[in-house]
Amino acid sequence: MSKIRRDYENSLWRKLVRFVYGENDSFHEKAGYDIEHPETEKRKEETFFEEVDYTKKKKESDKFFAKYSAIAEKRGEKVYNHFYKFLAAITCFSIIMILLVTVAKLPSFGNPDNPVNNEVSERYIEQGLEETGAVNIVAGMILDYRAFDTLGESHVLFIACVCVMILLRLDKETNDPEKLKALENDRDFEPKNEAILQHAAKILVPVIILFGIYIVLNGHISPGGGFAGGAIIGSGLILYLNAFGFKKTEMFFTTKTFSVVSVSSLLFYSLSKTYSFFTGANDLHSIIGPGTPGAILSAGLILPLNIAVGAVVACTMYGFYALFRKGGI
Amino acid sequence: MEILYAILLVFLIVCATFACLHKNFLTSVIIFMSYSVVMAIVWMLLESPDLAITEAAVGAGVTSILFFVTLKKIHAMDQEKNCDEETDTSEI
Amino acid sequence: MDKWFLGLLTVLMIILAVCIFIALIRVIKGPDLTNRLVSVNMIGTMVNVMIIMLTIYLQEEWLVDVAMLYTAISFLSVIVLSKVYIGVYKQKASEASAAENKAEEEAK
Numbered sequence: 435m436s437k438i439r440r441d442y443e444n445s446l447w448r449k450l451v452r453f454v455y456g457e458n459d460s461f462h463e464k465a466g467y468d469i470e471h472p473e474t475e476k477r478k479e480e481t482f483f484e485e486v487d488y489t490k491k492k493k494e495s496d497k498f499f500a501k502y503s504a505i506a507e508k509r510g511e512k513v514y515n516h517f518y519k520f521l522a523a524i525t526c527f528s529i530i531m532i533l534l535v536t537v538a539k540l541p542s543f544g545n546p547d548n549p550v551n552n553e554v555s556e557r558y559i560e561q562g563l564e565e566t567g568a569v570n571i572v573a574g575m576i577l578d579y580r581a582f583d584t585l586g587e588s589h590v591l592f593i594a595c596v597c598v599m600i601l602l603r604l605d606k607e608t609n610d611p612e613k614l615k616a617l618e619n620d621r622d623f624e625p626k627n628e629a630i631l632q633h634a635a636k637i638l639v640p641v642i643i644l645f646g647i648y649i650v651l652n653g654h655i656s657p658g659g660g661f662a663g664g665a666i667i668g669s670g671l672i673l674y675l676n677a678f679g680f681k682k683t684e685m686f687f688t689t690k691t692f693s694v695v696s697v698s699s700l701l702f703y704s705l706s707k708t709y710s711f712f713t714g715a716n717d718l719h720s721i722i723g724p725g726t727p728g729a730i731l732s733a734g735l736i737l738p739l740n741i742a743v744g745a746v747v748a749c750t751m752y753g754f755y756a757l758f759r760k761g762g763i
Numbered sequence: 764m765e766i767l768y769a770i771l772l773v774f775l776i777v778c779a780t781f782a783c784l785h786k787n788f789l790t791s792v793i794i795f796m797s798y799s800v801v802m803a804i805v806w807m808l809l810e811s812p813d814l815a816i817t818e819a820a821v822g823a824g825v826t827s828i829l830f831f832v833t834l835k836k837i838h839a840m841d842q843e844k845n846c847d848e849e850t851d852t853s854e855i
Numbered sequence: 856m857d858k859w860f861l862g863l864l865t866v867l868m869i870i871l872a873v874c875i876f877i878a879l880i881r882v883i884k885g886p887d888l889t890n891r892l893v894s895v896n897m898i899g900t901m902v903n904v905m906i907i908m909l910t911i912y913l914q915e916e917w918l919v920d921v922a923m924l925y926t927a928i929s930f931l932s933v934i935v936l937s938k939v940y941i942g943v944y945k946q947k948a949s950e951a952s953a954a955e956n957k958a959e960e961e962a963k
Contacts, residue, residue, distance in 0.1 A: 572813045623949065624942035631934065642927045649816070649920070657812030657917050665820040669928050672828065676934060751825050758832040764865055770872040774879060781883050790883075793891050796932060797882055797898050801875065803921065804902060807909055812917050819921055823899075824928040828935045840943045 567733035568654035576659070577736045577743075581707050584660075584739075588703065588746045592696050595750045595757075604761035621759065626679065635677035642670035650744035654733040660740040664747025671752045680760055687752065689763045696749045699742035706735055768808065774801055788839045792830045799823050864912050871905050888940065892933060899929040 442448055541548045558575055568574035576584050604614060643666075649656075650663030675683050726732055756763045778798035785791045799822030806815040834840050878901070881894040903925055910918040 570813075621942065623945035624938050638927065645924065645927065649924075656920070658816050658920070659813060662813070662817040662820050665817070665825055666924060666928065669820070669824045669828075669931055672825075672935070673931055676931075676938060754829055755832065758829070758836055767865070767869050767872055770869065770876065774872070774876055777879065777883075785883070789888065790891065793895055794882055797879060797895055800895075800898055800902050800929075803925070804905060804909070807906065807913075807918060807921065810913075812915075812921070815918075815921050816924060819925045820928060823925070824931055827932040831932070831936045831939055835939045835943065840940060841947065 566736065568736050570654055570657060570659075572657070573654045573659050573736055573740070574733070577654075577739045578734075581710075581739065584743065585703055585707060587661075588700060588743050591750045592700060592746060595692075595696075595753045598754060598757050599763075602757045602761055628677075631677045635673055639670050639674045639677075642673065643667055646670060646744075646748070650740055651730060651737070653740040654736045655730070660743030661747055663740075664744035665751055667744065667748040668751025668755075671748070672755050675752075675755070680756075683756075687763065692749050692753055692763050696746050699745040703739060703742045706739070710735065771801055771805055771808075775805070788834055789831075792827060792834065795830075796823060796827045799826070861912060864908055868905055868908055868912070871901050871908075875901050892936065896930075896933060899925070903929070 558571060558579065562571045562574045563569065566574035566578040568578070606614065646663045646666035648663075649658035649666060650660055653659035653663065671683070671687070731737070753763050775798060778794055778801070782791045782794040782798060785794065799818060802822060803815050803819045806812075806818055875898055878894045878897045882891050882898070885891045885894065903922055906918055906922040906925065910916070910922070
């Protein structure tokens with residue numbers, strides 16, 4: 435009987451009850467000393483009418499309570515951490531289960547009765563060549579039917595580059611020279627004028643840029659298009675920059691070139707598409723016809739729009755790299 | 764052909780998992796590079812050539828370059844050697 | 856196209872995919888940066904071969920574009936990484952030697 439009683443006294447539930455009613459503090463032993471309320475000391479001192487340094491006493495009691503509350507907080511933190519981990523695991527698990535169930539309920543891949551294969555895609559596939567003049571249906575879709583999306587995408591790229599410029603560009607006139615010198619020293623230890631890289635770049639850079647131009651110009655005939663071609667041209671420029679350094683690239687690509695090329699391409703894109711939307715989305719049939727499918731000069735506005743997108747993307751890619759390396763294009 | 768699909772998809776899953784789990788930033792970016800390389804093949808097998816070209820140009824080329832330059836900018840490469848030495852000693 | 860030829864191509868592609876998987880182990884586990892770089896380059900080369908095999912298997916010419924593009928660009932990221940990393944490494948080495956010199960002077 436007594437054993438059961440002691441077990442009950444030591445049990446977690448009893449401890450909790452005691453803790454709640456304040457009969458016995460569960461932190462009592464852990465604090466290492468008896469808790470004396472500062473008020474009792476104060477009363478004692480008052481009865482003897484001694485001069486006491488109250489500020490010192492207050493400091494001590496504050497210190498004591500800070501220690502006490504720190505232990506309590508630590509304990510609460512521990513409990514909270516366990517609870518937090520438990521909740522996080524449950525949340526992750528339930529989200530994974532929901533996603534897996536959703537994937538299992540999806541229609542099977544490549545099924546002709548899928549909801550994706552509705553009349554819109556049917557029209558794109560059947561009359562896309564007639565209406566846009568582009569052999570590559572994807573190019574016809576993204577630059578003719580959905581040209582507004584591509585406009586937004588190229589603007590997003592341009593805005594991203596401008597934001598990087600705001601954050602990372604270092605002006606030579608306003609910034610202090612020590613900072614600029616430190617930035618130049620940042621690239622000081624990297625290898626320069628490597629013979630192998632330079633000889634490889636001499637042969638490869640023209641080929642890569644030519645290949646990029648080919649992909650941009652043939653965007654409406656073969657796979658590819660403005661975005662991929664622009665990225666290829668940008669990587670060609672980055673290779674040239676890596677081989678020959680900033681002094682050579684500054685001869686033909688500066689901030690002025692960047693702003694002129696990207697802004698004029700975006701303006702051209704916006705103006706031509708605005709005109710075509712304004713005239714009832716007739717795609718400027720009166721000026722540029724769809725032409726014969728398969729020829730380079732065909733498919734109406736798709737070829738110039740591809741060139742505009744490619745110019746913006748190439749400038750943006752090169753601009754990102756130069757801004758991150760040098761702090762200026 | 765289905766075996767090829769299965770191997771490539773398992774490769775993608777393994778790459779994605781370890782790119783998330785690895786502690787070193789530089790290694791994560793390198794694993795991500797190999798991910799985007801193999802993704803180009805999967806796009807080809809799914810017969811979407813535009814995406815394959817874009818993935819090969821952007822995913823394998825420009826994205827990883829920008830990642831490396833960013834890592835240099837935030838001084839994440841400086842701890843690279845120390846981290847490796849630590850892992851070496853722990854493995855031994 | 857002969858049937859046995861297509862079968863042979865499929866088997867070769869599966870073998871290449873397994874090889875890519877083996878190279879991935881070195882990318883993830885590799886103790887040093889150089890191991891990872893070399894194995895990523897290996898993965899790129901094998902993927903290139905696989906793209907050209909797919910061109911023959913699917914009989915589509917546009918895949919050659921992708922292979923050529925990939926050959927031209929895949930080495931660029933490795934070059935940039937090596938350049939940046941050599942810079943960081945040399946800077947660290949020079950800082951360490953400068954600190955050593957300072958310590959020696961103080962000892963004297």
